[in-house]
Structures are given as structure tokens and as C-alpha cells.
Amino acid sequence: MQFLEDQRIEKLREKFLTYSAEFGKCLVDGIVQVSVNPCKDAEFKFNMMLLSIVNFIIVSYFRSSGSLLVSITLYLLLFFNLALKSRWLDPSGKVIFITNVDSGYGQELAKYLINRGAKVIAGASDPMASSLLQLREDGVYLIKFDISSDEKLNESMMRLRLRLSTWSKDLHGVVVNSGVDAFGDFEWSGVKYLKKITEINVWQIAELVKDLLELVRPQKSPCRIAFHSNHLVDLPEPGNLPLTLSKSALRCLVTALQSENRNSNVFFSSIYPGVFCYNNPCILSLENRDALQKNIMNQMSPQTKKILKSIYLEKRIQYCTSRFEGFNSLEPVLDYYFDALFSLEPELEYFPVDFQTRAHIWLRKICPSLSNKILNRNALKLLNYKKKKLQ
Incomplete structure (x- = not known):
């Protein structure tokens, strides 16, 4: 004994x-x-x-x-x-699908995952583009992927299914990197423009997720689906209505998906990054920023343009584009993507933002009135600047 x-x-x-x-x-x-x-x-x-x-x-x-x-x-x-939170699955050999690598986020994430041993399938509007040559050399498998219409989405999903069947592999994770950036006040933005941004950032993604769920449901192994969002859904700062509107709707969609699939083998996460890589041609160059400004000016009616120009328009546009001045590296955001894809306990929401932004998000949840005062102060900065200039 x-x-x-x-x-x-x-x-x-x-x-x-x-x-x-x-x-x-x-x-x-x-x-x-x-x-x-x-x-x-x-x-x-x-x-x-x-x-x-x-x-x-x-x-x-x-x-x-x-x-x-x-x-x-x-x-x-x-x-x-x-x-x-630091317990991760071994990424070696696991298949990750990134819906779009035409932008810098997707390209950097694909290289990041390949360097850690994952097998990456990446969607692109033109898989043979010279800008994607390095990805092909690194071992990323590129497919033509377009979700702008039902027909194109069906063709794209067929290509993805074919690649997975060729490898005889389950899909471990998906990064929904499709979407567009946008900024502007309500008065600047035409309703058609707001609908267009929401169509791209919400409804096209909703169609994609339906097809993805049909793909991964029969799998024996779990699948993680991570979405690219923005911290502005918690801090509705002036000058960002089109993006905030669409990303807020996307947040509701992801939260509902997670709730509905709580007992299934599919896990959903959203990444809410702050601002990264200012003037990086793959993320947002000065030329792209200028194009966005021109697009805003073209949307406004002559009367609205005349009224706002006399008040604050030029300074407001500078204020809006100031959020593009951020960190010089995407590494912090990529670490959170890795966590969402390979953590044993993936979270619903990740906030790769600075200390000040995180504190303000927390403040908005416990004391909305004080947060609103701060946001109102930011919104009035431009008007105060104009008044001082006139004096």
C-alpha cells in the first residue's frame, strides 16, 4: 500500500x-x-x-x-x-486563408504567417501582379478572389475549395481583410456614397461569411475567422462617419455570429487597430489620401461646399487625415491576428491601440458623458481655430 x-x-x-x-x-x-x-x-x-x-x-x-x-x-x-493568454497552437502546417492581399495589411500578414510555418492561401484581384512577386517566392499560394458580386464570389470559393481538396487539408483560419477606408462628415458624404461603403464593408462580407461557413461546417477541426475593423467604432470622432457607420454594423454582425456559434467549432474575432504605417504605399500613401480628399469634394453639393468652406472645411479635412499618422510598423497588429488565429483562448475583440486610446475607450464605457465632452472638444477645435484666425 x-x-x-x-x-x-x-x-x-x-x-x-x-x-x-x-x-x-x-x-x-x-x-x-x-x-x-x-x-x-x-x-x-x-x-x-x-x-x-x-x-x-x-x-x-x-x-x-x-x-x-x-x-x-x-x-x-x-x-x-x-x-x-500566451498559450498558442503550433502554426506549422495549418492552412490560413487571407481574403485580400492587394493591400499592405494582407501582404504583411501573409509573410508573417509564412515565417511562422503556416500554409497561406491568399486572394488577390490579380494573382500575377508584380507587386505580389515576393509573396509567391515566399511560398504564399495566390488565387484570384473577388467578392464584389455573387457570381464572382462563387467562382472564387470554387478556387479555394479546389486548393484545399488538392492539399487534403482543413481550413484552420480565415482573415477577412476585404474592405475600404473612408472618412468625412455627414454633410460631406452623399447617401449613395455611404451605401457604397456599407455595401463593401458589411454586405459583401456577410455574403462571404455565409459561403465560408458552408465550407468549414463539415470540418472535424475548429476554424477561426478574424475580421479587420477599426477602433473608431468605440470612439466616433468627427470626420469618420462612412467608416464608423460600416464598421459598427460589421461589429454587430461578428458579435451575432459569435453568439450564434458559441457551441460550434467556429470562432470569430475582430481586430480594431489604431493607426499604422503612414505614407506606406501599400497602406495609405499621400497620393491615396489626396485622392480621398478629391472624392469628398466631388460628393458635396455646391451649396454645402460653399457653406462649409466658409466655416471649417479645409481644417476639418486636415483633422480627418491626421489619423493616418501612426506607428511605423504593422507588427503590433499582426501579433493580434496571430493570437486570434492560434490562441487556445481567442478573444472576441482585440484592440491594438496606444495607451491614450485604450483609456478613452474604457472611459466611454463607464462614463459616456465625460467621453462625449472630450469628443466634442476635439470637434470644436477646428471652429475655435477659425474664430481665432478671423479675430
């Missing part, structure tokens, strides 16, 4: 050491990610700030050894949560 008891204790000890080593590795991975990713660092600092405020209130109010123990426990739970 004593021998059996010793064996049981030894097995428990081995399990404890194994789990401790795994936890330690995950914690180290999490700390490394925090140290090299400015957005994850912002998230960690923000959580630490909130926790420190809560602990200060608890300890100062109760002033007991028990409250101190609770405070320490909360900090340990924060690090435990960090370790849990």
Missing part, C-alpha cells in the same frame, strides 16, 4: 512540475510579448493601472492584513491571466 501511495505522490509531483514549467514558459512568453509589442504593453499598463487603483481603495479602506493578501492575490491573477 505504501508503494502505491508513493507512486501516486510521485505522479502528482511530476504533473505539478510539468504544469509549473508550462505555466512559467507561458508567463515568460507573455512578458516578452508585452515588452516588444507597444499595444500589448499599453494593454498591460492599463490593466495594471486599473488594478492598482482598485487595490489602493481596498487596502486604504480596510487597512488589514487580509486586504493586503487580497491585493497581492489580484496581482497574481493578472499575471496568471497573462500566462493563459
Whole structure:
């Protein structure tokens, strides 16, 4: 009996050491990610700030050894949560489909995943384009993929199914990278233009997701579907109505999908990045920005243009385009995509944004009135600038 008891204790000890080593590795991975990713660092600092405020209130109010123990426990739970979030599946050999690599986001993500051992199928309007040569050399399999009409979408899905059947592989993840950027106030934007942006950013994607679900439902292995959104859905700043309108609708769609598929083998996530890669030709060049401005001017009626030009129009356009001045690297955003595709516990929403933006998003949730005052102040900056100039 004593021998059996010793064996049981030894097995428990081995399990404890194994789990401790795994936890330690995950914690180290999490700390490394925090140290090299400015957005994850912002998230960690923000959580630490909130926790420190809560602990200060608890300890100062109760002033007991028990409250101190609770405070320490909360900090340990924060690090435990960090370790849990750093557990990933091995990406080697897993198939990821990126719907569009014509833009810089898709191209950078494809290279990022290939470098980590994943097999990448990527959609493009012209798979043989010279701008995609490097992707082909890196091992990305390119297919012609277009979702602008039902007929083109059906043809595109047939190409995707053919490639998967050729490889005899299930689809591990999809990055829905299709969509367009846009900015402008309500008075600038024609209703037809708003409908066009929403059609591209919401309804075309909805059609695509229906076909994707038909593809992955029969699979035995789970599938993750990640969507590209924008942090402006939580901070409706002036001058961004077309994008905010469409991405807010997309958020409702993704949230509903996750709720409806809670017990299935399909997981949904949205990435809400801030601003990255200003003046990168693959993301948004100065020429593209100028084209957007010209498009805005063409949409306005002569009367609206005359009225707004006398008030704030030129400065407002500068304010709108100022959000294109951001980080010089996409690495923080790509890390979150990797997490959504390979984490053992993928989240519904990821916010690769700076500390100030994250704090404002949190403030908007707990105190909308104060957040509105800040947003109103930003909106009035241009008018105040105009008044000072006239004086």
C-alpha cells in the first residue's frame, strides 16, 4: 500500500512540475510579448493601472492584513491571466486563408504567417501582379478572389475549395481583410456614397461569411475567422462617419455570429487597430489620401461646399487625415491576428491601440458623458481655430 501511495505522490509531483514549467514558459512568453509589442504593453499598463487603483481603495479602506493578501492575490491573477493568454497552437502546417492581399495589411500578414510555418492561401484581384512577386517566392499560394458580386464570389470559393481538396487539408483560419477606408462628415458624404461603403464593408462580407461557413461546417477541426475593423467604432470622432457607420454594423454582425456559434467549432474575432504605417504605399500613401480628399469634394453639393468652406472645411479635412499618422510598423497588429488565429483562448475583440486610446475607450464605457465632452472638444477645435484666425 505504501508503494502505491508513493507512486501516486510521485505522479502528482511530476504533473505539478510539468504544469509549473508550462505555466512559467507561458508567463515568460507573455512578458516578452508585452515588452516588444507597444499595444500589448499599453494593454498591460492599463490593466495594471486599473488594478492598482482598485487595490489602493481596498487596502486604504480596510487597512488589514487580509486586504493586503487580497491585493497581492489580484496581482497574481493578472499575471496568471497573462500566462493563459500566451498559450498558442503550433502554426506549422495549418492552412490560413487571407481574403485580400492587394493591400499592405494582407501582404504583411501573409509573410508573417509564412515565417511562422503556416500554409497561406491568399486572394488577390490579380494573382500575377508584380507587386505580389515576393509573396509567391515566399511560398504564399495566390488565387484570384473577388467578392464584389455573387457570381464572382462563387467562382472564387470554387478556387479555394479546389486548393484545399488538392492539399487534403482543413481550413484552420480565415482573415477577412476585404474592405475600404473612408472618412468625412455627414454633410460631406452623399447617401449613395455611404451605401457604397456599407455595401463593401458589411454586405459583401456577410455574403462571404455565409459561403465560408458552408465550407468549414463539415470540418472535424475548429476554424477561426478574424475580421479587420477599426477602433473608431468605440470612439466616433468627427470626420469618420462612412467608416464608423460600416464598421459598427460589421461589429454587430461578428458579435451575432459569435453568439450564434458559441457551441460550434467556429470562432470569430475582430481586430480594431489604431493607426499604422503612414505614407506606406501599400497602406495609405499621400497620393491615396489626396485622392480621398478629391472624392469628398466631388460628393458635396455646391451649396454645402460653399457653406462649409466658409466655416471649417479645409481644417476639418486636415483633422480627418491626421489619423493616418501612426506607428511605423504593422507588427503590433499582426501579433493580434496571430493570437486570434492560434490562441487556445481567442478573444472576441482585440484592440491594438496606444495607451491614450485604450483609456478613452474604457472611459466611454463607464462614463459616456465625460467621453462625449472630450469628443466634442476635439470637434470644436477646428471652429475655435477659425474664430481665432478671423479675430
